[in-house]
Amino acid sequence: MNETIRTLLAKLGGLPVAVDTITDSADLYAVGLSSFASVQLMLGLEETFDMEFPDHLLNRKSFASISAIETTVQSILEDRKVA
Amino acid sequence: MDLSTKVADQSLKARATRVAAIAAAYADEVDKAGRFPAEAIDALKSERLMGIQIPVDCGGEGRSTSEIAELCTIIAQACAASAMIFAMHQIKVSSLVSHGVDAGWHRTFMQKICNEQLLLGSATTEGGIGGNLRNSICAIEVDGDRCRLEKDATVISYGKHADAILITSRSHKDAPPTDQVMTAFLKDQYTLEQTHVWDTLGMRGTCSDGFLFKGEAPAEQILPKPFAEIAAQSMLASSHLLWSALWYGIAVDAFTKAQTFVRAAARKAPGTTPPGLVQLAEMSSQLQVIRSNIKAGLGNYEQALSDPDRLSSMGFAVAMNNVKIASSEMILPVIHQALRICGIMGYKNGTPFSLGRHLRDAHSAELMISNDRILGNTSTMLLVHKQETGLLG
Ligand SMILES: Cc1cc2nc3c(=O)[nH]c(=O)nc-3n(C[C@H](O)[C@H](O)[C@H](O)COP(=O)(O)OP(=O)(O)OC[C@H]3O[C@@H](n4cnc5c(N)ncnc54)[C@H](O)[C@@H]3O)c2cc1C
Numbered sequence: 366m367n368e369t370i371r372t373l374l375a376k377l378g379g380l381p382v383a384v385d386t387i388t389d390s391a392d393l394y395a396v397g398l399s400s401f402a403s404v405q406l407m408l409g410l411e412e413t414f415d416m417e418f419p420d421h422l423l424n425r426k427s428f429a430s431i432s433a434i435e436t437t438v439q440s441i442l443e444d445r446k447v448a
Numbered sequence: 449m450d451l452s453t454k455v456a457d458q459s460l461k462a463r464a465t466r467v468a469a470i471a472a473a474y475a476d477e478v479d480k481a482g483r484f485p486a487e488a489i490d491a492l493k494s495e496r497l498m499g500i501q502i503p504v505d506c507g508g509e510g511r512s513t514s515e516i517a518e519l520c521t522i523i524a525q526a527c528a529a530s531a532m533i534f535a536m537h538q539i540k541v542s543s544l545v546s547h548g549v550d551a552g553w554h555r556t557f558m559q560k561i562c563n564e565q566l567l568l569g570s571a572t573t574e575g576g577i578g579g580n581l582r583n584s585i586c587a588i589e590v591d592g593d594r595c596r597l598e599k600d601a602t603v604i605s606y607g608k609h610a611d612a613i614l615i616t617s618r619s620h621k622d623a624p625p626t627d628q629v630m631t632a633f634l635k636d637q638y639t640l641e642q643t644h645v646w647d648t649l650g651m652r653g654t655c656s657d658g659f660l661f662k663g664e665a666p667a668e669q670i671l672p673k674p675f676a677e678i679a680a681q682s683m684l685a686s687s688h689l690l691w692s693a694l695w696y697g698i699a700v701d702a703f704t705k706a707q708t709f710v711r712a713a714a715r716k717a718p719g720t721t722p723p724g725l726v727q728l729a730e731m732s733s734q735l736q737v738i739r740s741n742i743k744a745g746l747g748n749y750e751q752a753l754s755d756p757d758r759l760s761s762m763g764f765a766v767a768m769n770n771v772k773i774a775s776s777e778m779i780l781p782v783i784h785q786a787l788r789i790c791g792i793m794g795y796k797n798g799t800p801f802s803l804g805r806h807l808r809d810a811h812s813a814e815l816m817i818s819n820d821r822i823l824g825n826t827s828t829m830l831l832v833h834k835q836e837t838g839l840l841g
Contacts, residue, residue, distance in 0.1 A: 380624075394627070394674065395623070395624075397625070399582075400829075404829065404831050408832065411832070420762070420763050420833060421757075423761055423763065423829075423832060423833055424757050424758075424761040424762065425676070425677070
């Protein structure tokens, strides 16, 4: 999953730096993720993982770092399994 | 009865009403000359209203955003420029209150604001960036325990009259445009070289000239949170809500003038329906929508204050943007209708029904962070955020 997120981030994040120089815990907003790009990234994740972000997870914290995105996506996929 | 011992009413409303009376006396003169409303701002200071939002343990009164919004509405009915200065000052204070209470320097600064009734200015707009406050070109330079900043600030309201300026920049010279910080500079820590003159249609008394800002200060004056968080959690919401509250005040005053005009006509010809009466009913309905929208927004903000996740959520940002869009657009037809009702007495300056200032001041609302820009941001979020479909949520 980490690799998929990184690939999407490279494609949609519009970042001024290469994605492989970013650590999992680095603040994505500080490396240049704009709010427009973060929405594009969300759409990419929804398409790739065939899911939808619920409104309560559409906040800065969920997208603050690569590992935060991973946790967010994982929790949505797990909730779906339980449901 | 000995009036000299009578204690003045110290409720917030009474304090603001006394400020409004002074603001009203000078409003036309301030507008005409495009000068700073010194009398109204002195009155705000002598009523000790500058620090009211600051927590009690930092010397303030811990007043809520709703209470401050109410004061904006009261003062705007007298002089919108004075109300805008008060609103912008309180928006800056809200950033300190939300993000500076754990920082030593900023706590002391808040004490100082209360003790000395300081007026805070804001510099987010930058040459080359316009109204996009979430981007900066200029960067703060930190050198040991000092920081330095130079900014082409194309609009700083009451820049010459502020006692301190809160200013945004990139966090260091290699940072991307979105990686921003906000720094508080005191008057004796910066110079302002004027680059633009504020000769505008309305809001003339805000004296929002352009300046080249050059400042140097201890680095601890940089707010200890990324500006992205400050913007999302205090600035955007308090700007949209306090601005809307004062814009509502402009429209309400226009309505009051129209109502007075219609009532006078009705008294002169009892038994007949004066012209303008039906339009008045329509305006009343529009005002109620604007007022309800702002009140709901204030309620939403105050509930979200205890929940940082909700404060930085898209749903919340969409809601606050919508309050701004609706109030800035809906006040214009109300004022326009009032002008039609009052006729030439409203069109002429210097009558009890003059509406020129209202009309011109209100036209700043759609431009102040351009509605097109805000709609652009909201529309991006609507790609993933779902519209509320229920009535009670
Ligand atoms: C009374 C008043 C006081 C102010 N005081 C201050 C102050 O103290 N400090 C401060 O920093 N600023 C202040 N401002 C400036 C304010 O914050 C905005 O920066 C400013 O109103 C927007 O200026 P602009 O129209 O040049 O900017 P822009 O946002 O650049 O807009 C220019 C034009 O481009 C269009 N446009 C731009 N971006 C988009 C987009 N993404 N989508 C669609 N259309 C777009 C808009 O429709 C607009 O017509 C003040 C403004 C007013 C009216």
